[in-house]
Amino acid sequence: MVQSPEAAIDREQLAQLLTLSGRGDEKAFAQLYERSSAKLYGVCLRMLRDRGEAEDTLQEIFTTVWRRASSFDASKASAMTWLITLSRNKSIDRLRKRHEAHGDDDMIDGLADDAPSPAAHAQTSQEHQQLEHCLDELENKHRDAVREAFFTGATYNELADRCAVPLGTMKSWIRRSLIKLRTCLER
Amino acid sequence: MTTTTDPHGHEKLRGAEYVLGVLDAEQRREVERQLLDDPELAAAVEAWQERLAPLAEEIAATQPAAYVWPRILAELGLGGSVMARSAPEPSASGGLWNNLRLWHWIGIGASAVAAACVVMLVTLPRPMPTPTPVPTATTPTPPTTFMVAKIEQDNGVAGWTATMDVTHHRMILVPATPQAIASDRSTQLWLIPPGQKPVSVGVFIPDKANSMDLPIALVKQLSDKALLAVSVEPKGGSPTGQPTGPVIAKGSITGA
Numbered sequence: 183m184v185q186s187p188e189a190a191i192d193r194e195q196l197a198q199l200l201t202l203s204g205r206g207d208e209k210a211f212a213q214l215y216e217r218s219s220a221k222l223y224g225v226c227l228r229m230l231r232d233r234g235e236a237e238d239t240l241q242e243i244f245t246t247v248w249r250r251a252s253s254f255d256a257s258k259a260s261a262m263t264w265l266i267t268l269s270r271n272k273s274i275d276r277l278r279k280r281h282e283a284h285g286d287d288d289m290i291d292g293l294a295d296d297a298p299s300p301a302a303h304a305q306t307s308q309e310h311q312q313l314e315h316c317l318d319e320l321e322n323k324h325r326d327a328v329r330e331a332f333f334t335g336a337t338y339n340e341l342a343d344r345c346a347v348p349l350g351t352m353k354s355w356i357r358r359s360l361i362k363l364r365t366c367l368e369r
Numbered sequence: 370m371t372t373t374t375d376p377h378g379h380e381k382l383r384g385a386e387y388v389l390g391v392l393d394a395e396q397r398r399e400v401e402r403q404l405l406d407d408p409e410l411a412a413a414v415e416a417w418q419e420r421l422a423p424l425a426e427e428i429a430a431t432q433p434a435a436y437v438w439p440r441i442l443a444e445l446g447l448g449g450s451v452m453a454r455s456a457p458e459p460s461a462s463g464g465l466w467n468n469l470r471l472w473h474w475i476g477i478g479a480s481a482v483a484a485a486c487v488v489m490l491v492t493l494p495r496p497m498p499t500p501t502p503v504p505t506a507t508t509p510t511p512p513t514t515f516m517v518a519k520i521e522q523d524n525g526v527a528g529w530t531a532t533m534d535v536t537h538h539r540m541i542l543v544p545a546t547p548q549a550i551a552s553d554r555s556t557q558l559w560l561i562p563p564g565q566k567p568v569s570v571g572v573f574i575p576d577k578a579n580s581m582d583l584p585i586a587l588v589k590q591l592s593d594k595a596l597l598a599v600s601v602e603p604k605g606g607s608p609t610g611q612p613t614g615p616v617i618a619k620g621s622i623t624g625a
Binding site: 208209211212215216219220221223224225227228233236237240241244245248258259262263266267270274275278279281282306307309310312313328329331332333335336337338339341356357360361363364367 | 382385386388389390391392393394397415418419420421422423424425426427428429430431432433434437438440441444445447448544545546576
């Protein structure tokens with residue numbers, strides 16, 4: 183995958199900080215926070231749409247990073263993917279708990295506009311551009327459902343409600359989209 | 370990129386659904402259990418994480434509030450003299466929590482485990498009204514309140530974050546960008562109330578988290594109009610009671 187030298191250095195450094203944090207290096211841990219917390223907080227905020235909950239989740243993410251970074255394997259994954267995955271999983275778990283507590287979905291109906299700004303698009307990685315290209319090959323409403331799922335952590339049921347389609351329809355939209363995406367990304 | 374296909378060319382979609390995040394809580398736990406002994410599913414989950422994570426590039430980075438980092442350090446018992454790592458995870462033998470491969474990829478919620486050690490900073494911060502200038506002898510005890518200052522260098526880079534626990538008269542000062550200063554010098558923290566001379570808060574170690582007492586006289590001066598500043602002083606602190614060396618960072622105080 184082609185990437186700018188700066189991006190490559192960035193990735194390398196982040197992986198190193200994460201690895202060192204796993205060995206109990208507090209300085210590296212502080213730098214890792216400095217370098218990645220804004221991005222990860224953005225992810226939590228986007229999914230949870232609540233400052234206090236996003237802050238609590240960010241705290242949970244970094245305590246987990248400190249305790250579990252030793253299981254990060256730089257040869258298998260990029261540090262950012264590892265951190266983003268952790269952040270999304272923590273946020274999704276919190277969303278599910280919120281759902282259990284309130285019983286009802288408190289999100290606004292309809293799909294949010296998740297289209298990236300042109301500027302944001304220009305700065306994204308090759309991987310992102312390739313994924314975007316493959317998403318563009320999907321039918322509009324299928325693509326919207328996939329993006330909504332990724333950015334809001336909505337369940338099949340919630341997605342079906344938001345798009346006002348039967349649950350079975352939503353499942354088939356998402357599953358067909360996932361299969362198409364995989365095929366496209368491996369071309 | 371790792372890709373696993375079964376004989377029918379139909380990758381386990383459950384892994385994809387799990388990563389995308391469309392499963393409910395019960396289904397998520399089920400996938401997490403299966404991951405422990407289903408390498409094919411684990412490989413699918415890994416591959417899908419790599420495939421979908423780039424979408425997160427579209428999410429704007431947002432600076433979290435300054436008090437989050439001290440809260441993390443407090444929960445982990447890190448910083449300053451407390452260098453010990455926090456207590457190890459409970460070792461339910463062979464249980465979910467000990468499976469490295471699972472943690473490697475999933476990093477699932479330690480929420481059950483993270484029954485947080487209650488540290489003073491963990492309490493949710495609340496904004497504090499500007500204190501009244503003339504405190505009377507009968508001032509009622511205020512509720513637990515925190516104030517925060519991001520102490521920035523002239524180039525705008527955060528030097529330290531100060532979190533003040535107004536109720537318990539304590540301050541935690543954490544380096545945001547670890548600083549090294551000459552070994553024959555000390556860093557000293559000052560509180561500058563509006564229109565007044567600096568008052569020393571104390572000498573501190575620049576590259577470690579510091580826990581400092583806040584005398585009641587200082588607590589009463591905390592307001593969103595006051596500043597915190599760091600100067601470089603002779604070893605042991607300013608001999609005059611006022612800053613004598615260069616001010617290398619400063620910042621205003623905000624109710625959290």
